[in-house]
Amino acid sequence: MAAFDHFRNMYDVALKPRLLRSLITEHVPDEKHPFRSPSELSNVVSAIRTHGLLSESFTESADRKHVESWKSAVDCWVDRLLVLVSTNMPDKCWAGICLLGVTCKECSSDRLLTSYSVWFQKLLSHIQPPADSHFVKVASCTSISDLFTRLGGFPNLKKDGTSHAGKLVQPVLKLLSEDSSEAVWEGAVHLLCTIITFFPSSVHRHYDSAEAAIVSKIMSGKCSDNVLKKLAHCLALLPKSRGDEDGWSLLMQKILISINVHLNDAFQGLEEETKCNEAIRLLVAPGKDPPPPLGGHIISGEALDNATRRSERLLMSRVSTLMLCCCTMLTSSYPVQVTVPVRPLLALVGRVLMVDGSLSQALYPFMTAMQQEFICSQLPVLHMYSLELLTAIIKGVRSQLLPHAAEIVRLLTEYFKTCALPELRIKVYSIIRILLISMGVGIAVFLAPEVINNASVDLDESDCTSSSACLKVSAEALLQPSHRKRKHATTIGSLEEQHERVGSQAGVPNNYPTTPTSVKIAALEALEALLTVGGASRSECWRTNVDFLLITIATSACKVGWADEETDIFLLDKHASCWANFQLVSLRALLASLLSPARVCPPYLAQGLELFRRGKQQTGTRLAAFCAHALLALEVLIHPRARSLADFPSAKHDCFDEVNHKFSESVYSGSQKHIPFSSGTLGMGLGDLNPDDDDLYNSWLGNW
Structure with missing residues (x-):
C-alpha cells in the first residue's frame, strides 16, 4: 500500500479494508503473537461497530477495486477467527469465539447465509465434551445465541435453523445438569431462551427434559438471584415450544400447585388451615387427578428429603422464583389465546398478602422465635412478588378482569390497612x-x-x-x-x-x-x-x-x-x-x-x-x-366563554386599554369565586353579556 494513497473522507469505502487489516495485524492474536488483554479486544469490537467494517455495504458508484479489497479483508478476518477458534490455547480460543459472535451480528446478510453452517459447527464443538474451559463454554453459548438471533430474522431459514437448533438442546441441558459453574449455567439458560424464542419447535421433543433440568436448578438452592431470574424467564417461555393452550395451562397449574405446597411449609402456624387447601381446590376440580409434579419425578424425589424441603430460606427462594415465572407467563406474548386461571392466582396473592408474621396463642409452642424471625424478615420480599403477580394479572387479563374486580378491590383494601413499608405502599x-x-x-x-x-x-x-x-x-x-x-x-x-x-x-x-x-x-x-x-x-x-x-x-x-x-x-x-x-x-x-x-x-x-x-x-x-x-x-x-375584549362597551375602553396592555401579567390574579356553568350561559352571544355582572371581569379590573 502506497504511503500517499489517500482516500476522500471517513465514509470512503477505501478506508474500510485498510482499517480492518490494521486491526487484524496489530490487535488480533494468531499462532505466533500472544493474546494481550480483554480490554484490547473491546477496542477492536468498538472499531468494528463504529465504522461498520464487516458490513460490506456500499453504493453503486463505489470503485470496484475498493469493494474487492474490502471483501478480501473480511475474508482474512474470518479466516483468522476460525484459526483462533480451533486452537488449543484457551485464551486465544476465547478471543476467537467472542469475535466470531460479533461477526455473526455485524457481517453482511450474504456472508452470513453462506457461512453460518460452518460457524455453527465450530462453536458447537466447544459446548460438548471434551471442552473443559468455563470461559470458552460461556463465550460459545453467547456467540451461538448471537448467531441464532440473527438467523431468526430470515423467514426462509426457519427449517434449517430449527434443524441446527435441535442439535443444541441436549448439550445445553447437559451443561445445566452437570456443569458446576454458575457462569456456564447463565450462558446455557440464555442460549436456551434464544432457541425457544426464535426456533421453538426444536425444543418440542425435549420438553420434559428441559422442564426437569430448569426446575431442578431452581429447586437446588445453588443459584444466585440473577441466575434464578433467568431460569424463571426460561421456564415461562417453555410452553411456546408446544404452541398450544394446553401446554401453557398445564405449566401454570403445576407452578401454582408447587407454590402453594411450598407455602404450606413456610406458613405453617401463621395462617388459618383453610387457606392451605383453598387454592388447591380451585386448581384441581373435584373428581380429577392432579397434574404430575413440576419438573417430573426428579423434583418429587427431592421433595422426600425433609431437611431440604423444610429449609425456610430455600422455600422463600423457590416461591419467589416461581412467582416471577408466573408474572412472565402472564405478560409475555403467546402463539394462541389461553385461558388464565384468575381465581387461583388471586387466591394465591391474597394468601401471601394476608400473612403478617403474627402467631395465634395456640400455635406458640409449634414455632421457635428464630423461625418466626426469619419468616418475618422474608415476608416483605414475598409481599413484593405477590404484588408484582397482581400487577401481571391486571396487565395480562385486561378487560376480562371485570368479573374479578370486586375481589381485587377487597384485596387492596385489606392490605392497605396493614401495609406500612414504603416500597410496598x-x-x-x-x-x-x-x-x-x-x-x-x-x-x-x-x-x-x-x-x-x-x-x-x-x-x-x-x-x-x-x-x-x-x-x-x-x-x-x-x-x-x-x-x-x-x-x-x-x-x-x-x-x-x-x-x-x-x-x-x-x-x-x-x-x-x-x-x-x-x-x-x-x-x-x-x-x-x-x-x-x-x-x-x-x-x-x-x-x-x-x-x-x-x-x-x-x-x-x-x-x-x-x-x-x-x-x-x-x-x-x-x-x-x-x-x-x-x-x-x-x-x-x-x-x-x-x-x-x-x-x-x-x-x-x-x-x-x-x-x-x-x-x-x-x-x-x-x-x-x-x-x-x-x-x-x-x-x-x-376564558370560559371565549370573550373578546374589544366587544365590550366603550365606557370600559380606558380601563380595558390598561388591562390589555398588561394582560399577560394580570391574567394570573383572578378571583377564587365559583363560576357556575350552564348551557344557557355557554350559549349566550357576546352582545347579551353584561360586564357589570361578571365577577371574573370585575376582579381583573379591581387589581389595577
Whole structure:
C-alpha cells in the first residue's frame, strides 16, 4: 500500500479494508503473537461497530477495486477467527469465539447465509465434551445465541435453523445438569431462551427434559438471584415450544400447585388451615387427578428429603422464583389465546398478602422465635412478588378482569390497612393507578375512598395541612398583586416566611414529614389517575377535600423555590432529584384537579395559574416544559366563554386599554369565586353579556 494513497473522507469505502487489516495485524492474536488483554479486544469490537467494517455495504458508484479489497479483508478476518477458534490455547480460543459472535451480528446478510453452517459447527464443538474451559463454554453459548438471533430474522431459514437448533438442546441441558459453574449455567439458560424464542419447535421433543433440568436448578438452592431470574424467564417461555393452550395451562397449574405446597411449609402456624387447601381446590376440580409434579419425578424425589424441603430460606427462594415465572407467563406474548386461571392466582396473592408474621396463642409452642424471625424478615420480599403477580394479572387479563374486580378491590383494601413499608405502599399505589387507567370509572367509584384516605395520610404535612390557615395565607400570597415586575424571588421568600409564621402561630412543628418523598410521589400519581378517570362521576362527596389537598401540597412543594435539575444531576444528589420529581408530580396532580370536570369553576384556579406561571420561568427544565403545557391547557378555563375584549362597551375602553396592555401579567390574579356553568350561559352571544355582572371581569379590573 502506497504511503500517499489517500482516500476522500471517513465514509470512503477505501478506508474500510485498510482499517480492518490494521486491526487484524496489530490487535488480533494468531499462532505466533500472544493474546494481550480483554480490554484490547473491546477496542477492536468498538472499531468494528463504529465504522461498520464487516458490513460490506456500499453504493453503486463505489470503485470496484475498493469493494474487492474490502471483501478480501473480511475474508482474512474470518479466516483468522476460525484459526483462533480451533486452537488449543484457551485464551486465544476465547478471543476467537467472542469475535466470531460479533461477526455473526455485524457481517453482511450474504456472508452470513453462506457461512453460518460452518460457524455453527465450530462453536458447537466447544459446548460438548471434551471442552473443559468455563470461559470458552460461556463465550460459545453467547456467540451461538448471537448467531441464532440473527438467523431468526430470515423467514426462509426457519427449517434449517430449527434443524441446527435441535442439535443444541441436549448439550445445553447437559451443561445445566452437570456443569458446576454458575457462569456456564447463565450462558446455557440464555442460549436456551434464544432457541425457544426464535426456533421453538426444536425444543418440542425435549420438553420434559428441559422442564426437569430448569426446575431442578431452581429447586437446588445453588443459584444466585440473577441466575434464578433467568431460569424463571426460561421456564415461562417453555410452553411456546408446544404452541398450544394446553401446554401453557398445564405449566401454570403445576407452578401454582408447587407454590402453594411450598407455602404450606413456610406458613405453617401463621395462617388459618383453610387457606392451605383453598387454592388447591380451585386448581384441581373435584373428581380429577392432579397434574404430575413440576419438573417430573426428579423434583418429587427431592421433595422426600425433609431437611431440604423444610429449609425456610430455600422455600422463600423457590416461591419467589416461581412467582416471577408466573408474572412472565402472564405478560409475555403467546402463539394462541389461553385461558388464565384468575381465581387461583388471586387466591394465591391474597394468601401471601394476608400473612403478617403474627402467631395465634395456640400455635406458640409449634414455632421457635428464630423461625418466626426469619419468616418475618422474608415476608416483605414475598409481599413484593405477590404484588408484582397482581400487577401481571391486571396487565395480562385486561378487560376480562371485570368479573374479578370486586375481589381485587377487597384485596387492596385489606392490605392497605396493614401495609406500612414504603416500597410496598409505592407498589400498591402503582397497582391502583394501573387499575384506574385500565378499568375506568367503574372501578374508581369503589377505589376512591381507599385512595383518598391513604393518600391523605401519606401526604400529610405537619407544617401545612394541619392548619387551614396555611392555605388561606398561601392563596393570599399568590393572589396579591405585585407592582414590581421581575422580582419573583422576593414573592417566594415572602410566601415562605408567611408559611412559617402560620405554622408557629398554630403550634405546628416545622420539621420534615416522616413519609418518604417516593411514597408521596406514588400517592399523588394515584390521585391524579383518580381525578382523570373518576373526577366527574358523582364525586361531590370527596372532590372538595382532594382539590384542597392538592393545591396545598403543590403550594408547599414549590414555596421554597424550584429544584435545579442540571445541578442535581451534576452533583449526583439523589434527594434533590427526588424533590424535583415531587414538585413535578404535585403540579401534574394539581393540573388534573383543575381540569377534571365539575359543576363549578375550579376553586383554586388562580393559585394554580400563579404556580404554573412561576414554574414556566425555570427555562430549560422538565418542570418548565410541563408548566407551559399546563398554562395552555388551562386557557379554556381562564376564558370560559371565549370573550373578546374589544366587544365590550366603550365606557370600559380606558380601563380595558390598561388591562390589555398588561394582560399577560394580570391574567394570573383572578378571583377564587365559583363560576357556575350552564348551557344557557355557554350559549349566550357576546352582545347579551353584561360586564357589570361578571365577577371574573370585575376582579381583573379591581387589581389595577
